[in-house]
Amino acid sequence: MQGIWTTERIRAAEDRLLAVTPDGELMRRAAFGLAVHAAEMLAEHTGSVSGRRVTLLVGSGNNGGDALWAGAFLRRRNVAVSAILLKPERAHAPGLAALKRSGGKIVSLEDGPQWIRRTDLVIDGIVGISARGPLRADAAALLEHVSSPVLAVDLPSGVDPDTGAVDGPAVVADRTVTFGALKPVHALAPAFCGEVYLVDIGLRPELGEPDLQRLDTADVAAAWPVPGPDDDKYSQGVVGVAAGSATYPGAAVLAAGAAVRATSGLVRYAGHAADVVRGHWPEVIATGSVTDAGRVQAWVVGPGIGTGHEGRDVLRFVLGRGVPVCADADATTIIARSPDVLDARDPDTPLVLTPHAGEFERLMGSPPGADRVAAARSAARKYDAVVLLKGHCTVVAAPDGRALVNTPRGSWLATAGSGDVLSGLVGALLASGLDPWLAAGAAAHVHSIAGSLAADGAPTSASGILGAVPDAIRSVRSLAS
Numbered sequence: 001m002q003g004i005w006t007t008e009r010i011r012a013a014e015d016r017l018l019a020v021t022p023d024g025e026l027m028r029r030a031a032f033g034l035a036v037h038a039a040e041m042l043a044e045h046t047g048s049v050s051g052r053r054v055t056l057l058v059g060s061g062n063n064g065g066d067a068l069w070a071g072a073f074l075r076r077r078n079v080a081v082s083a084i085l086l087k088p089e090r091a092h093a094p095g096l097a098a099l100k101r102s103g104g105k106i107v108s109l110e111d112g113p114q115w116i117r118r119t120d121l122v123i124d125g126i127v128g129i130s131a132r133g134p135l136r137a138d139a140a141a142l143l144e145h146v147s148s149p150v151l152a153v154d155l156p157s158g159v160d161p162d163t164g165a166v167d168g169p170a171v172v173a174d175r176t177v178t179f180g181a182l183k184p185v186h187a188l189a190p191a192f193c194g195e196v197y198l199v200d201i202g203l204r205p206e207l208g209e210p211d212l213q214r215l216d217t218a219d220v221a222a223a224w225p226v227p228g229p230d231d232d233k234y235s236q237g238v239v240g241v242a243a244g245s246a247t248y249p250g251a252a253v254l255a256a257g258a259a260v261r262a263t264s265g266l267v268r269y270a271g272h273a274a275d276v277v278r279g280h281w282p283e284v285i286a287t288g289s290v291t292d293a294g295r296v297q298a299w300v301v302g303p304g305i306g307t308g309h310e311g312r313d314v315l316r317f318v319l320g321r322g323v324p325v326c327a328d329a330d331a332t333t334i335i336a337r338s339p340d341v342l343d344a345r346d347p348d349t350p351l352v353l354t355p356h357a358g359e360f361e362r363l364m365g366s367p368p369g370a371d372r373v374a375a376a377r378s379a380a381r382k383y384d385a386v387v388l389l390k391g392h393c394t395v396v397a398a399p400d401g402r403a404l405v406n407t408p409r410g411s412w413l414a415t416a417g418s419g420d421v422l423s424g425l426v427g428a429l430l431a432s433g434l435d436p437w438l439a440a441g442a443a444a445h446v447h448s449i450a451g452s453l454a455a456d457g458a459p460t461s462a463s464g465i466l467g468a469v470p471d472a473i474r475s476v477r478s479l480a481s
């Protein structure tokens with residue numbers, strides 16, 4: 001697991017560390033790491049370091065201080081460094097002195113645009129973890145002139161450090177170098193952060209338990225069910241899929257197919273698309289109704305079942321079976337409109353809800369808003385369920401407060417039916433007996449890898465994602481071994 005800490009926790013940890021560290025030492029560690037990355041980016045983009053031009057955008061806090069010190073380090077490698085001070089009177093004084101001593105140039109705000117346009121690399125030290133609100137106008141105006149690669153100090157300015165939300169102009173970085181620990185912005189705003197690198201400044205022992213987590217490949221590989229010598233088709237957990245309808249059989253094919261591809265046990269299907277499902281997946285045992293589906297260890301319910309009385313009855317039935325349930329799509333809408341269906345649920349049986357933003361609004365009465373982690377947590381508490389909030393970054397929260405984020409590699413998953421594939425994956429992992437929070441997180445992880453493998457730079461489809469599930473599992477398992 002990768003730990004992620006909110007800025008409040010980071011600041012408290014930094015205060016403890018600062019109290020036992022010589023003055024300026026932490027910033028120098030941060031800035032040295034930053035300078036190493038800046039030099040690497042110059043070499044990557046221009047073929048050399050010496051003689052190249054770097055422009056620093058310097059705000060009034062320590063984030064600007066990091067940039068100024070990094071500029072001084074880069075001067076030692078004969079880089080031409082210029083600094084644009086957004087508030088000259090409040091620029092970090094020791095950093096500014098160091099840059100001046102090293103031969104760096106201070107450029108006025110008015111002259112800034114022409115320097116930015118001629119530079120080989122921009123270093124964004126406008127604002128860091130103390131950012132409040134959208135970028136101020138003077139900083140935003142400078143960004144319009146950027147065409148070189150951008151290295152963000154700690155985080156891309158203009159993006160909220162704790163939620164990753166963007167409400168106005170913001171830096172779009174090619175690389176972000178952060179210090180001490182990952183912050184929520186790094187997991188929740190990948191399109192603004194670019195590649196994220198963590199520089200160790202000795203903060204880890206001061207941090208305590210993380211506020212948020214991200215699964216490592218190794219976590220997912222360890223969680224993914226692998227049959228042992230004593231396993232048979234039943235012992236690995238039988239998945240039941242109640243999805244699709246005569247009009248919408250596709251959802252059934254996709255959800256059942258994902259369950260087939262995710263683990264090697266047995267998949268049952270119940271619903272009006274039994275013939276179509278059998279036609280696609282001869283290995284699935286398909287029946288017309290959940291009442292005669294036979295025993296399963298987890299149910300996936302909802303995709304394409306409709307929101308009428310029949311869908312309600314199906315949902316009520318599976319919730320009453322005493323096995324984990326992944327309620328997706330129409331099932332979340334039914335729960336939102338008729339919360340009494342949840343009376344059928346034995347409170348001890350795990351429930352995973354997988355809303356997208358629209359379904360979330362139905363469940364909670366308001367959209368997720370800027371703080372998607374807090375939103376998922378409150379829904380998890382309200383429904384006493386694991387809530388997987390879909391979107392570019394998928395957030396998974398448990399009723400006990402645990403939360404994880406899946407950071408995608410691109411947006412290829414945004415294709416019709418992709419969510420049906422995800423619910424099949426979640427169901428398969430629930431049936432294998434995995435903790436429901438981990439099951440949802442591991443499913444989202446493999447789903448997004450399958451999406452990028454299937455797309456490989458060009459549009460894909462839900463069927464494409466489904467087809468790439470085995471490769472995604474294989475890649476997770478091989479990377480972790």
Ligand SMILES: NC(=O)C1=CN([C@@H]2O[C@H](COP(=O)(O)OP(=O)(O)OC[C@H]3O[C@@H](n4cnc5c(N)ncnc54)[C@H](O)[C@@H]3O)[C@@H](O)[C@H]2O)[C@@H](O)CC1
Pocket residue numbers: 014018026027028030031059060061062063064066126127128129130131132133134135136139153154155158179201
């Ligand atoms: N405290 C420490 O021990 C360390 C801090 N470090 C750096 O220090 C940063 C935090 O520094 P600070 O707490 O001084 O604050 P920041 O540098 O994050 O920003 C605060 C300043 O930015 C201005 N500001 C706030 N919101 C703005 C907006 N939306 N647009 C434009 N300007 C805005 C404020 O007026 C304030 O002066 C970290 O992000 C990191 O880069 C690193 O040097 C590592 C060590």
Ligand SMILES: Nc1ncnc2c1ncn2[C@@H]1O[C@H](COP(=O)(O)OP(=O)(O)O)[C@@H](O)[C@H]1O
Pocket residue numbers: 329356389390391392393394408410411412413414415416417418419420421422447
């Ligand atoms: N912009 C995006 N980037 C990455 N993933 C996305 C994006 N938009 C949606 N997704 C993912 O695609 C899937 C879409 O699911 P869903 O909204 O249920 O669609 P459908 O009902 O068509 O299957 C979810 O896993 C979601 O997290």
Ligand SMILES: [K+]
Pocket residue numbers: 063124125126127128152153154155156157
């Ligand atoms: K920054």
